Amino acid sequence: MAKANKTMVLNMILVLSLLLIISVAESKRIGGFGLKEAKGTPTCETVYSVKSGDTCSGIQQEFNLTEQFFDAINPNLNCDALFVAQWICVDGTVN
Template structure:
């Protein structure tokens, strides 16, 4: 009988720990460490309005930017769908 109680206790503890781990992962944190992993948000210090016929390549060359920096300070930018007057970030940090 004591063996059954200890097995039940161990099973209960394992289920509780499993649930804690699942909830922690679903909430995108690991056992209370959520605040220590912050995603970086791009910060723009200067913008530029796209002119007729300009491409992302033209703009990166005009402002002497690397493709990596340009992409990081302009997240979700579709370079195939630029339009005249669209504001793009040309200086900042990511």
């Protein structure tokens, strides 16, 4: 009886390992867990401190930035959750 339980546990471990390997392989094949691949590393030259009432589009207009460039130099910015004194990059490069 004990040998049958050990065999069943071993089989379960093998099946779970196989499922884990398949899921990791599939995630790499389709781009990895839904994350975008970085096109380059942004380097920030100048920052701006968010003030009350600021929006991303307002900051883009104030510094004459295109939306694409603004997004490229602020890749992790959530424009729906800006907060006062948050630093936003307004000039830089994307390598």
